[in-house]
Amino acid sequence: MLKLKQAGRFWEQFPDSRGSLGIAISEAVEVAVKDPRTRYCLGSVLNHVMLHQTIIGLEAIEQFKMAEDYPDIVIGCTGGGSNFAGIAFPFIGAGLRGGPKPRILAVEPAACPSLTKGKFAYDYGDTAKLTPLVKMHTLGSTFMPPAFHTGGLRYHGMAPMVSHALDLGLIEATHIQQLELFAAGLQFAKAEGIIPAPEACHAVCAAMKEAERCKQTGESKTILFNLCGHGHFDMQAYTDFLAGKLQDYEYPEAEVAMALSGLPNLGNV
Numbered sequence: 001m002l003k004l005k006q007a008g009r010f011w012e013q014f015p016d017s018r019g020s021l022g023i024a025i026s027e028a029v030e031v032a033v034k035d036p037r038t039r040y041c042l043g044s045v046l047n048h049v050m051l052h053q054t055i056i057g058l059e060a061i062e063q064f065k066m067a068e069d070y071p072d073i074v075i076g077c078t079g080g081g082s083n084f085a086g087i088a089f090p091f092i093g094a095g096l097r098g099g100p101k102p103r104i105l106a107v108e109p110a111a112c113p114s115l116t117k118g119k120f121a122y123d124y125g126d127t128a129k130l131t132p133l134v135k136m137h138t139l140g141s142t143f144m145p146p147a148f149h150t151g152g153l154r155y156h157g158m159a160p161m162v163s164h165a166l167d168l169g170l171i172e173a174t175h176i177q178q179l180e181l182f183a184a185g186l187q188f189a190k191a192e193g194i195i196p197a198p199e200a201c202h203a204v205c206a207a208m209k210e211a212e213r214c215k216q217t218g219e220s221k222t223i224l225f226n227l228c229g230h231g232h233f234d235m236q237a238y239t240d241f242l243a244g245k246l247q248d249y250e251y252p253e254a255e256v257a258m259a260l261s262g263l264p265n266l267g268n269v
């Protein structure tokens with residue numbers, strides 16, 4: 001286990017690792033606690049961040065009014081949950097208040113599948129176990145994701161509110177392998193002139209699959225997805241994809257089992 005003042009030295013234990021968001025959070029907390037004038041503010045996962053991001057979905061609802069339409073399916077990628085909650089929660093809220101209930105789909109990487117394969121349990125938000133415990137879908141806070149290219153989705157947990165929404169059956173979750181999502185991202189870039197971030201490619205890929213399904217069944221559906229970021233800083237990943245250097249990663253079952261065995265023991269909670 002990584003200890004305080006050691007999180008940033010994880011490469012000594014994992015020399016081939018690309019790190020994880022859990023480690024990045026630990027490092028940031030370590031820096032913050034050393035300076036009494038510095039505060040650390042989590043940018044995802046926590047509930048207030050989810051609510052802050054709902055401006056995305058609120059704006060989307062207004063835009064749909066202008067277009068005189070409403071989505072049948074709402075899609076977002078999930079790392080810590082903030083862009084997904086941002087676009088999805090206003091539509092869930094509208095549905096709970098008697099409005100239409102679109103299908104809401106969370107899309108995560110197959111190599112770090114916290115919503116689709118994680119445990120709904122209390123866990124730490126960071127690798128060095130410095131944050132408070134939160135109840136979420138987790139692969140274990142010490143889980144080190146394989147070296148896939150979507151940095152922003154390399155996180156062991158999921159926002160408690162997103163986890164709760166899945167538990168209540170208000171949303172669905174799925175996972176995608178990286179070769180498929182880069183192919184989708186490339187197709188999207190050629191069609192739209194926008195290079196999506198690898199994170200966003202998860203939503204792009206799922207939206208394209210839904211559209212393809214509609215084409216086959218002859219259904220007409222309005223699909224809304226969140227293009228949560230551009231890929232201008234991810235050109236190396238696209239270069240590697242085009243050069244055939246990327247690979248898919250199996251779900252790392254043994255590593256997840258090991259990380260989950262270290263979950264905090266809270267009795268019957």
Ligand SMILES: Cc1ncc(COP(=O)(O)O)c(C=O)c1O
Pocket residue numbers: 043044045077078079080081082083084151152153197199200228229230
């Ligand atoms: C472009 C982009 N999208 C999505 C994410 C995932 O975060 P979240 O699930 O909190 O939206 C990140 C994280 O760094 C990101 O950079």
